[in-house]
Amino acid sequence: MPITPSLHQASKLESPLPQATIGGEGRGEGATLASRPDLLERLAIQTFERDQANLRRRLRTIEHAEGPWLESDGRRLLGFCSNDYLGLSQHPQLIAALKRAADDEGVGSGSAHLICGHRREHAQLEEALAEWTGRECALLFSTGYMANLGTMQALLARGDLCVQDKLNHACLLDGAQLAGAELKRYPHADIEAAARQLRSRPDAAALLATDGVFSMDGDVAPLAALAALCAREHATLMVDDAHGLGVLGDDGAGSVRAAGLSQREAPVLMATLGKALGCSGAFVAGSAALIDGLLQFARPYIYTTAMPPALAAAACAAVEIARHESWRREKLQATIARFRTGAAQLGLPLMDSPSAIQPLLLGDAQVALEAAQALERRGLLVTAIRPPTVPQGRARLRITLSAAHTDEHIDRLLDALAALPKPAGAGGPV
Numbered sequence: 001m002p003i004t005p006s007l008h009q010a011s012k013l014e015s016p017l018p019q020a021t022i023g024g025e026g027r028g029e030g031a032t033l034a035s036r037p038d039l040l041e042r043l044a045i046q047t048f049e050r051d052q053a054n055l056r057r058r059l060r061t062i063e064h065a066e067g068p069w070l071e072s073d074g075r076r077l078l079g080f081c082s083n084d085y086l087g088l089s090q091h092p093q094l095i096a097a098l099k100r101a102a103d104d105e106g107v108g109s110g111s112a113h114l115i116c117g118h119r120r121e122h123a124q125l126e127e128a129l130a131e132w133t134g135r136e137c138a139l140l141f142s143t144g145y146m147a148n149l150g151t152m153q154a155l156l157a158r159g160d161l162c163v164q165d166k167l168n169h170a171c172l173l174d175g176a177q178l179a180g181a182e183l184k185r186y187p188h189a190d191i192e193a194a195a196r197q198l199r200s201r202p203d204a205a206a207l208l209a210t211d212g213v214f215s216m217d218g219d220v221a222p223l224a225a226l227a228a229l230c231a232r233e234h235a236t237l238m239v240d241d242a243h244g245l246g247v248l249g250d251d252g253a254g255s256v257r258a259a260g261l262s263q264r265e266a267p268v269l270m271a272t273l274g275k276a277l278g279c280s281g282a283f284v285a286g287s288a289a290l291i292d293g294l295l296q297f298a299r300p301y302i303y304t305t306a307m308p309p310a311l312a313a314a315a316c317a318a319v320e321i322a323r324h325e326s327w328r329r330e331k332l333q334a335t336i337a338r339f340r341t342g343a344a345q346l347g348l349p350l351m352d353s354p355s356a357i358q359p360l361l362l363g364d365a366q367v368a369l370e371a372a373q374a375l376e377r378r379g380l381l382v383t384a385i386r387p388p389t390v391p392q393g394r395a396r397l398r399i400t401l402s403a404a405h406t407d408e409h410i411d412r413l414l415d416a417l418a419a420l421p422k423p424a425g426a427g428g429p430v
């Protein structure tokens with residue numbers, strides 16, 4: 001049960017709650033007698049409750065980044081929490097492409113794509129992404145969050161059915177809800193449950209949406225089985241491959257390619273440019289008809305400024321490197337294997353993940369937080385992920401690995417994990 005503070009208690013918070021106003025008292029002329037709840041006050045109380053439950057989120061400023069090394073509060077920390085899986089975010093070719101395009105084209109795109117913001121750099125990137133993923137066309141969005149909202153809002157109408165894995169990323173869940181679809185969430189990777197949910201409304205237009213690689217667990221969705229289910233049930237499959245692109249599949253084309261799914265079998269493919277590609281932004285790839293439909297109806301595409309063309313130029317350079325420098329994927333896989341072998345030897349609570357996301361499931365939010373703090377004291381930055389981002393009782397250290405990590409970095413991480421205090425009753429460390 002969350003504890004609701006009295007305003008007296010709340011006033012002891014670091015950032016005091018706003019003063020209660022009763023019936024507009026103290027507001028001077030124009031005060032009303034309305035008993036409306038005060039929105040700012042309500043928000044402050046919710047923040048207080050989150051703090052009391054040890055779930056408060058805090059922002060950290062990184063003063064400088066250099067490969068996996070991060071400087072924060074004047075300290076140099078070895079990071080295991082970035083999604084820069086191939087180590088491309090500081091690659092000289094990306095930086096050169098960004099600078100060149102900025103020199104030629106300036107910084108901002110100046111307008112939305114459909115006005116005059118769609119530049120040559122965007123068109124080239126879309127072409128490169130479509131070719132890489134084996135799709136007819138691609139459409140850029142400024143963020144993955146917007147790509148998912150826009151795609152779902154364009155595809156789904158009020159009352160349609162949207163079936164989703166329970167562990168899908170928040171923006172897929174938000175996308176279905178904002179589109180007004182009926183959202184049904186099946187237990188993680190449970191094909192039979194997904195089938196039952198689809199069959200519960202056989203006449204409804206239906207989208208089945210899944211992460212390709214699950215962002216907090218690191219495992220891969222059973223894509224081939226989901227595609228077969230969608231074909232049987234006449235549902236449309238949408239895959240969010242934010243964490244698979246660049247990492248999985250032949251030439252890094254992602255989890256959909258690794259599962260061997262064609263455009264017909266997985267017609268809506270979304271992925272981001274801010275993770276393995278080391279940039280920022282996202283795209284949806286699929287048939288020309290899908291992309292044209294998004295161009296007509298996806299509001300987060302239509303009503304927003306196009307990403308800076310220089311960023312698109314950098315992402316184009318990243319696609320080239322991610323496709324052709326397969327040694328980066330091999331190095332990442334070797335790093336993952338080294339970590340998993342070492343963690344298993346230490347008896348750490350590894351999850352069943354083949355990807356760059358290697359969480360250690362600790363359960364209790366406070367235990368996860370204290371483990372992250374202990375690692376930080378030893379110079380390592382690892383994020384504790386707590387509810388509501390993950391389910392209650394499933395807090396974890398979300399360790400992410402990169403091709404930029406060396407064997408020595410991994411050994412250092414393992415040493416620090418081995419030194420964490422054992423929770424009461426546990427057999428191994430952490």
Ligand SMILES: Cc1ncc(COP(=O)(O)O)c(C=O)c1O
Pocket residue numbers: 142143144145146169171211215240242243272273274281282
């Ligand atoms: C699975 C997944 N989809 C979408 C997003 C959102 O992408 P973006 O950061 O580009 O908004 C994220 C994380 O950021 C993610 O993990």
